[in-house]
Amino acid sequence: MDTLPDPPAGLPGREPRDGKLASNIVHFARTLRTAGLKVGPGQILRAIEAVEAAGLRNRDDFYWTLHSVFVNRRDQREIFDQAFHVYWRNPRLLEKMMDMLLPQIGVPAEQDKGKQLSRRLQEALQPGQGEAPEQSEEPPEVEVEATFTVSDREVLQTRDFEQMSQSEIDEALRAISRLRLPVPERRTRRYQPARRGPRIDFRASLRRAMRPEGLTELARREPRRRPPPLVILCDISGSMARYTRMFLHFMHAITNDRDRVYCFTFGTRLSNVTRALRNRDVDIALQKASAQVEDWSGGTRIGQALHEFNNKWSRRVLGQGAVVLLITDGLDREGASGLDEEMERLHKSCSRMIWLNPLLRYGGYEPKSQGNKAMLPHVDDFRPVHNLESLSGLIAALGARTVGADKRLSGWQTELRKE
Amino acid sequence: MPSPIPASIDATVELLKGGDYIADRSLATVLYLALKLGRPLFCEGEAGVGKTEIAKVLAETLKRPLIRLQCYEGLDVASAVYEWNYARQMIEIRLAEAQGVHNRGELAADIFDEKFLIRRPLLEALQPHVEGAPILLIDELDRTDEPFEAYLLEVLSDFQVTIPELGTVKAAERPIVIVTSNRTREIHDALKRRCFYHWVDYPDLKRELEILKVKAPGASERLSRQVVGFVQELRKLDLFKAPGVAESIDWSTALSELDVLDLDPRTINDTLGVLLKYQDDIQRLQGSEAAEILRKVKSDIAAQPLG
Numbered sequence: 001m002d003t004l005p006d007p008p009a010g011l012p013g014r015e016p017r018d019g020k021l022a023s024n025i026v027h028f029a030r031t032l033r034t035a036g037l038k039v040g041p042g043q044i045l046r047a048i049e050a051v052e053a054a055g056l057r058n059r060d061d062f063y064w065t066l067h068s069v070f071v072n073r074r075d076q077r078e079i080f081d082q083a084f085h086v087y088w089r090n091p092r093l094l095e096k097m098m099d100m101l102l103p104q105i106g107v108p109a110e111q112d113k114g115k116q117l118s119r120r121l122q123e124a125l126q127p128g129q130g131e132a133p134e135q136s137e138e139p140p141e142v143e144v145e146a147t148f149t150v151s152d153r154e155v156l157q158t159r160d161f162e163q164m165s166q167s168e169i170d171e172a173l174r175a176i177s178r179l180r181l182p183v184p185e186r187r188t189r190r191y192q193p194a195r196r197g198p199r200i201d202f203r204a205s206l207r208r209a210m211r212p213e214g215l216t217e218l219a220r221r222e223p224r225r226r227p228p229p230l231v232i233l234c235d236i237s238g239s240m241a242r243y244t245r246m247f248l249h250f251m252h253a254i255t256n257d258r259d260r261v262y263c264f265t266f267g268t269r270l271s272n273v274t275r276a277l278r279n280r281d282v283d284i285a286l287q288k289a290s291a292q293v294e295d296w297s298g299g300t301r302i303g304q305a306l307h308e309f310n311n312k313w314s315r316r317v318l319g320q321g322a323v324v325l326l327i328t329d330g331l332d333r334e335g336a337s338g339l340d341e342e343m344e345r346l347h348k349s350c351s352r353m354i355w356l357n358p359l360l361r362y363g364g365y366e367p368k369s370q371g372n373k374a375m376l377p378h379v380d381d382f383r384p385v386h387n388l389e390s391l392s393g394l395i396a397a398l399g400a401r402t403v404g405a406d407k408r409l410s411g412w413q414t415e416l417r418k419e
Numbered sequence: 420m421p422s423p424i425p426a427s428i429d430a431t432v433e434l435l436k437g438g439d440y441i442a443d444r445s446l447a448t449v450l451y452l453a454l455k456l457g458r459p460l461f462c463e464g465e466a467g468v469g470k471t472e473i474a475k476v477l478a479e480t481l482k483r484p485l486i487r488l489q490c491y492e493g494l495d496v497a498s499a500v501y502e503w504n505y506a507r508q509m510i511e512i513r514l515a516e517a518q519g520v521h522n523r524g525e526l527a528a529d530i531f532d533e534k535f536l537i538r539r540p541l542l543e544a545l546q547p548h549v550e551g552a553p554i555l556l557i558d559e560l561d562r563t564d565e566p567f568e569a570y571l572l573e574v575l576s577d578f579q580v581t582i583p584e585l586g587t588v589k590a591a592e593r594p595i596v597i598v599t600s601n602r603t604r605e606i607h608d609a610l611k612r613r614c615f616y617h618w619v620d621y622p623d624l625k626r627e628l629e630i631l632k633v634k635a636p637g638a639s640e641r642l643s644r645q646v647v648g649f650v651q652e653l654r655k656l657d658l659f660k661a662p663g664v665a666e667s668i669d670w671s672t673a674l675s676e677l678d679v680l681d682l683d684p685r686t687i688n689d690t691l692g693v694l695l696k697y698q699d700d701i702q703r704l705q706g707s708e709a710a711e712i713l714r715k716v717k718s719d720i721a722a723q724p725l726g
Contacts (some may be wrong), residue, residue, distance in 0.1 A: 022595055034499025038608065040612075042612070043612065049456065049576065050452050050456065050615075053452060053455045053456055054428065054448060054451065054452060055427075060444055060445075060448075061444070061448055064444065064445040064448035064449060065448055065452065067445070067449075067556075068449040068615040068616060068617060069615065071616055071618075072461075072608065072610075072611040072612065073605075073616075074463065074602075074618045077618065091593050107514060159486040188492075188493060189492055190493050190495060190566075191495075202502060202503075202505035203497075203505070206503070206505060206508055206509075206512075206530070209512060210523060210526070210527045212523065216692055259565070261549070277585070308565055310659070311657065315601075315602070315605055316602050316605065317604065319492075319561075319562075319603045319604055320492060320564070320604075
């Protein structure tokens with residue numbers, strides 16, 4: 001167990017009541033916040049309280065004490081860990097930076113055996129990079145390496161959504177506000193009062209019995225209905241590039257229209273963009289999402305992406321009768337390896353699987369590609385998305401309740417099963 | 420008499436050890452804070468890493484009653500907090516009518532009396548207990564729906580429950596609350612913020628060996644070492660469900676029941692169902708892959724003997 005480094009002024013030193021400690025924790029919390037953790041004043045107070053309770057005997061305890069307050073999701077651990085080690089190793093580094101708003105050193109050069117700091121944290125540690133560095137004694141030496149490797153199939157580029165014109169957005173928003181996705185509600189195991197419900201509500205009946213006229217009619221209740229969770233898996237690979245922007249708007253609209261919507265994008269890798277899209281403002285939401293996703297317009301590995309989804313996410317988002325909406329053209333660069341099994345698993349773990357395929361708008365569509373062949377047997381609903389060239393076309397197609405499953409679906413499915 | 424809560428992090432480690440629970444420092448720290456500051460502990464982690472066990476061990480070592488609320492979809496106030504005993508209320512009304520009581524206000528006060536109240540776990544946990552404040556285990560919170568989670572906010576932050584007919588019941592002494600979740604969905608931040616959060620991870624090799632020594636004492640040291648090595652290797656693979664600590668305990672108990680002293684590929688194949696619970700995973704491992712891992716584990720052990 002390492003001991004705390006010899007503290008310069010303000011390190012969590014001997015006395016917990018030291019005002020410096022509190023201010024250090026506040027600064028640390030601000031670093032975390034800049035790095036994207038949700039840290040509010042309440043948590044800071046609690047952190048100080050917790051540190052006082054736990055005492056400051058060694059670095060490990062201090063670490064876990066702060067951890068227990070500031071971290072509340074597993075995926076935050078990495079960021080916290082890096083922030084902790086950078087910050088409490090040399091608190092001056094950060095203080096200076098924060099005071100001067102100066103990118104001085106990117107990251108302590110010795111930072112842990114080639115372990116890359118996450119980009120979020122790098123950015124948090126270099127606040128105000130854009131500001132004019134007037135007092136800088138040495139030129140900011142910021143070494144931002146690309147933290148991803150470029151494979152031959154991956155074209156990693158950050159998509160610029162700013163090119164979307166205002167009138168386009170307005171039109172999209174107007175159209176989208178009328179959009180309701182027809183997903184039937186499911187029965188839950190909760191009850192609500194209903195005149196002719198199948199069950200007697202004893203509690204309400206007894207209350208009713210207290211009225212002057214006495215119990216004249218039993219109160220009844222019925223199962224409550226609510227829309228099931230909706231999981232949208234959207235292909236953003238090169239072959240889908242023309243539609244991607246519209247689908248993102250679409251996902252944003254759905255996410256804000258109802259609760260329990262989870263959005264994922266995939267090309268060569270799977271990204272969960274749910275939190276980004278939850279932002280009310282469509283601009284901010286799309287900006288956040290586009291910053292998060294790194295494989296725009298690259299290749300597609302549907303099998304791989306679904307495998308990742310099945311392993312990492314399916315158990316977390318597919319509960320309570322979820323409906324899956326899969327948006328892809330089914331053109332897989334990997335020759336559909338493993339796709340059949342993953343589709344089968346996905347189909348079996350959700351209550352309903354709907355495939356939206358833009359290729360279906362061509363009259364002569366046949367499930368010829370390997371990807372299509374592998375996927376088709378495992379869908380409940382196969383919807384054509386007509387005329388996706390324009391956003392209005394998309395909305396019309398998705399919003400219209402009359403657009404049902406393609407009549408040819410069952411025919412294709414029987415044929416494919418025979419093979 | 421309940422034992423007092425531990426006075427330091429080290430004491431917390433010892434306390435858990437006394438209940439045969441080998442905790443790592445991080446868990447002990449969080450638990451100590453939760454006990455000391457009287458705030459709930461929120462444990463998340465894969466199935467079978469010992470989340471529920473924490474509460475049980477705590478109840479045992481602190482000598483306090485354990486009140487368990489198992490969550491499920493559709494869990495409502497009537498089965499989690501309280502319910503009126505309708506049958507008895509009806510009888511009461513009939514009796515009152517037979518006696519000619521016509522004052523309805525009086526009757527209402529009568530039938531919504533505490534003696535007709537059925538206490539469910541949450542309300543029970545707020546009642547005073549002779550053995551001291553109980554341990555309240557809210558197990559697998561992710562199985563309920565969001566409305567119930569929202570209801571819990573009041574209970575977990577103020578330790579009180581409101582019954583419209585009776586008023587507010589507030590705990591005289593706060594129960595020790597442990598909440599667990601398997602992450603079948605995300606729990607809302609509002610609830611997590613009121614708790615100390617801990618992600619219960621798989622133990623490392625050394626700690627898992629210690630755990631086996633305590634929990635499966637029948638297995639020889641040599642076998643335990645192999646079991647742990649094998650399980651640790653499995654966790655590195657991309658399996659649908661990696662085996663937890665519970666599985667390694669089960670497995671080494673099973674193996675020692677079968678009088679196995681030394682792992683071999685055949686035994687592994689035959690008993691793989693104890694470790695892995697998904698057919699795909701079992702299929703993938705059966706045969707050469709298991710043998711390959713075993714070879715690696717054995718050479719690791721040879722290279723680094725116990726000590």
